[in-house]
Amino acid sequence: MTKQNKFAVGRRLAVGGAALAPALALLAGHPALAALPSHPRWKLVFVNHVTTNPFFVPTQYGIQDACAAFGCDYQWTGSATSNAAEMVNAMNAAIAAKVDAIAVSLVDPVAFDRPIERAFAAGIPVFSYNADAPKSARLAYIGQDLYKSGVMMGERIVSLIPSGVVALFIATPGQLNIQPRIDGAQDAIKQSGKPIQAEVVATGPTVDEELSRIRAWYIGHQEAKGMFAVDAGSTQGVSEVIRSMNLVAKGMHGGGFDLLPRTLTNIHDGALDFTIDQQPYLQGFYTVMEMVTWLLSGGLTGPAEINTGLKFVTRETVGPYLTTSTRYEGKTDKEAVVPRPAKV
Amino acid sequence: MPRRGLLNRLLRLREASILAVGIVLVVYFRAANPYFLTDANLETLSQFIAATAIIACGEIMLLICGEIDLSAGHVFALAPFVMHFLDEAGLPMPAALVLALGGCAVVGLINGLITVRLRVPSFVTTLGTFSLLNGFTLTISHGSPVETGDEGGFADAFGAGGYSEIIWAVAIALGVHFVLRQTRWGLYTIAAGGNPEGAAEAGIRVGRIKVGNFVLTSVLGGFAGILEAFRIGSTDPLAGGTAIMFLAVAAGVIGGTPLAGGSGTVLGGLVGAAVLGVLRDGFTLQGINAFTFDMILGAAILVAMVANIHVGRLRRRV
Numbered sequence: 001m002t003k004q005n006k007f008a009v010g011r012r013l014a015v016g017g018a019a020l021a022p023a024l025a026l027l028a029g030h031p032a033l034a035a036l037p038s039h040p041r042w043k044l045v046f047v048n049h050v051t052t053n054p055f056f057v058p059t060q061y062g063i064q065d066a067c068a069a070f071g072c073d074y075q076w077t078g079s080a081t082s083n084a085a086e087m088v089n090a091m092n093a094a095i096a097a098k099v100d101a102i103a104v105s106l107v108d109p110v111a112f113d114r115p116i117e118r119a120f121a122a123g124i125p126v127f128s129y130n131a132d133a134p135k136s137a138r139l140a141y142i143g144q145d146l147y148k149s150g151v152m153m154g155e156r157i158v159s160l161i162p163s164g165v166v167a168l169f170i171a172t173p174g175q176l177n178i179q180p181r182i183d184g185a186q187d188a189i190k191q192s193g194k195p196i197q198a199e200v201v202a203t204g205p206t207v208d209e210e211l212s213r214i215r216a217w218y219i220g221h222q223e224a225k226g227m228f229a230v231d232a233g234s235t236q237g238v239s240e241v242i243r244s245m246n247l248v249a250k251g252m253h254g255g256g257f258d259l260l261p262r263t264l265t266n267i268h269d270g271a272l273d274f275t276i277d278q279q280p281y282l283q284g285f286y287t288v289m290e291m292v293t294w295l296l297s298g299g300l301t302g303p304a305e306i307n308t309g310l311k312f313v314t315r316e317t318v319g320p321y322l323t324t325s326t327r328y329e330g331k332t333d334k335e336a337v338v339p340r341p342a343k344v
Numbered sequence: 345m346p347r348r349g350l351l352n353r354l355l356r357l358r359e360a361s362i363l364a365v366g367i368v369l370v371v372y373f374r375a376a377n378p379y380f381l382t383d384a385n386l387e388t389l390s391q392f393i394a395a396t397a398i399i400a401c402g403e404i405m406l407l408i409c410g411e412i413d414l415s416a417g418h419v420f421a422l423a424p425f426v427m428h429f430l431d432e433a434g435l436p437m438p439a440a441l442v443l444a445l446g447g448c449a450v451v452g453l454i455n456g457l458i459t460v461r462l463r464v465p466s467f468v469t470t471l472g473t474f475s476l477l478n479g480f481t482l483t484i485s486h487g488s489p490v491e492t493g494d495e496g497g498f499a500d501a502f503g504a505g506g507y508s509e510i511i512w513a514v515a516i517a518l519g520v521h522f523v524l525r526q527t528r529w530g531l532y533t534i535a536a537g538g539n540p541e542g543a544a545e546a547g548i549r550v551g552r553i554k555v556g557n558f559v560l561t562s563v564l565g566g567f568a569g570i571l572e573a574f575r576i577g578s579t580d581p582l583a584g585g586t587a588i589m590f591l592a593v594a595a596g597v598i599g600g601t602p603l604a605g606g607s608g609t610v611l612g613g614l615v616g617a618a619v620l621g622v623l624r625d626g627f628t629l630q631g632i633n634a635f636t637f638d639m640i641l642g643a644a645i646l647v648a649m650v651a652n653i654h655v656g657r658l659r660r661r662v
Contacts, residue, residue: 052478052482052487052581052582053487053582054487054488054489054580054581054582056487057486057487057488170634173634173635174635199631199633200633200634200635201628201631201633201634202634202635202637202638204587205587206580206582206583206584206585206587206588207489207576207578207580207582207583208395208572208575208576208583208584208588209587209624211391211575211576212388212391212392212624212625212628213624213628215384215388215391216385216388216389216392216624216625216628216629217628217629217631219379219382219384219385219388219629220377220379220385220628220629220630220631221631222379233580236576236578240576240577245384260489260578261489261490261491261578262491262576262577262578265491330488331488332486333486
């Protein structure tokens with residue numbers, strides 16, 4: 001499953017440009033492109049484990065905007081089903097095509113070692129984004145610190161719930177982009193020393209199955225004090241179960257990750273305590289920035305780890321997510337500057 | 345001896361063996377977990393079963409006439425998006441739903457015509473449309489989920505209400521069962537799969553029967569997708585897919601419809617879907633750990649099916 005996107009940079013900038021380009025231009029005090037020495041249109045390849053997943057829609061917009069700002073073309077490719085072999089094939093094809101830089105979500109700890117070596121031998125820099133295998137030779141990781149995000153969720157769980165059973169739901173156990181969150185949450189709960197019994201429950205790869213599995217688990221564990229999830233679909237499922245079964249009245253707490261529309265509505269309605277925004281737009285935008293600075297400087301600058309953050313969205317802060325519809329959160333492809341809030 | 349007669353009659357039913365397996369599973373899960381037969385869980389269980397059962401009704405008709413539809417899982421994702429866009433364009437939701445199902449019928453018509461007229465095996469035809477539809481849904485949705493419009497009573501009737509989906513599933517299964525057992529269309533479907541040449545020589549328009557069953561499967565796939573979109577409250581471009589399609593085909597086969605065609609049972613498919621639902625719901629209710637879940641589910645399916653086949657043998661001896 002590949003999508004190729006090309007952008008006529010000059011023209012787009014002339015008519016108002018990519019979403020972040022004007023902001024960057026303002027920062028620099030002159031048009032963005034003029035700040036860079038002239039360079040060929042670099043071809044950047046993003047290898048992804050779930051190319052069609054809604055989570056990565058804003059990531060692609062981030063890549064598009066950065067490519068428009070810096071004068072590059074990109075290809076979005078990989079596997080639609082988290083198949084590492086398919087991703088390795090896509091990476092090998094990119095190396096054979098002598099592209100200028102590769103970014104890959106390292107969802108397998110070792111499968112990408114040899115392709116990374118081959119890319120380096122061909123003079124192609126490789127960065128990891130969204131999911132990382134720290135022992136691999138990649139130049140830098142741009143994305144959320146997944147284990148730490150799990151620890152932070154675990155600490156939040158401990159602050160909400162004094163004792164009892166809590167569920168930690170995961171769509172596909174063992175997968176490197178979500179499993180570390182479960183590990184982090186479990187460790188944080190253990191370290192707190194509180195008598196909280198965390199059960200890890202698999203929910204399946206599609207939203208319909210996820211909702212049913214979460215409902216069934218709750219019915220079997222009505223003494224539970226909390227339900228938390230580490231992926232977008234399960235988080236939406238948790239929020240729906242709490243809302244539809246009116247569990248807030250029974251003292252149930254819930255939380256999870258990512259910004260599916262229903263999750264946000266349910267936070268607003270008080271059914272879910274929080275969701276964690278891992279800022280997928282930045283995972284695309286910053287990765288392109290690192291690739292470009294590496295290419296501009298001949299490898300002297302660029303490889304720097306970037307933690308794209310961990311933003312807790314709660315009932316108090318969910319407002320702007322519901323009232324705006326932007327490409328930074330993936331709800332629309334419309335390019336626009338969002339008015340900033342009165343208070344930061 | 346009326347009691348023996350009743351038992352004999354029950355055992356002679358094609359669906360008897362899978363029904364027996366299902367009852368054993370229900371008894372086991374009831375014994376293992378006090379919540380299994382509570383109202384809240386029966387509602388959840390019904391939701392595990394309904395969508396699979398609805399798609400299975402179509403797949404069984406196709407299997408009987410010697411074909412299969414792999415694309416049903418992606419019509420499942422497409423239909424609620426078509427409904428959403430039509431609704432956004434100003435159409436009332438009921439009209440949007442009907443038109444979306446009309447779109448699904450067109451997909452089925454294309455599947456059928458390519459298979460029958462251009463003589464491409466349906467496995468390949470629908471593999472092609474499977475991928476094509478997935479790409480189409482992703483493109484029109486920009487890969488992003490949307491909230492399914494909430495129309496109160498209408499949404500409740502079409503999936504959002506607790507038991508509404510299973511009521512639809514049972515009604516559809518009874519309807520398709522009637523068509524298969526009591527109408528000429530059903531008779532011709534069996535003939536088209538059992539002996540296509542003979543059927544054609546006898547004047548049955550085999551092609552037309554097959555195309556009709558492709559249309560039925562697509563419409564049922566789309567309808568199941570719409571019910572699920574209302575239930576979840578979110579219309580997701582990645583809903584359904586291979587997972588639901590394989591579950592539906594598996595429900596048909598487990599229920600007693602052979603992959604080879606020529607015979608089959610819709611009510612068996614309903615029971616097959618129920619058995620698969622009971623297993624998934626029951627083990628989740630028990631809180632089976634994430635890593636071992638699939639292992640236990642797989643082993644349970646194997647044990648249940650071995651039992652199914654042996655009860656089937658017993659049935660034939662009676």
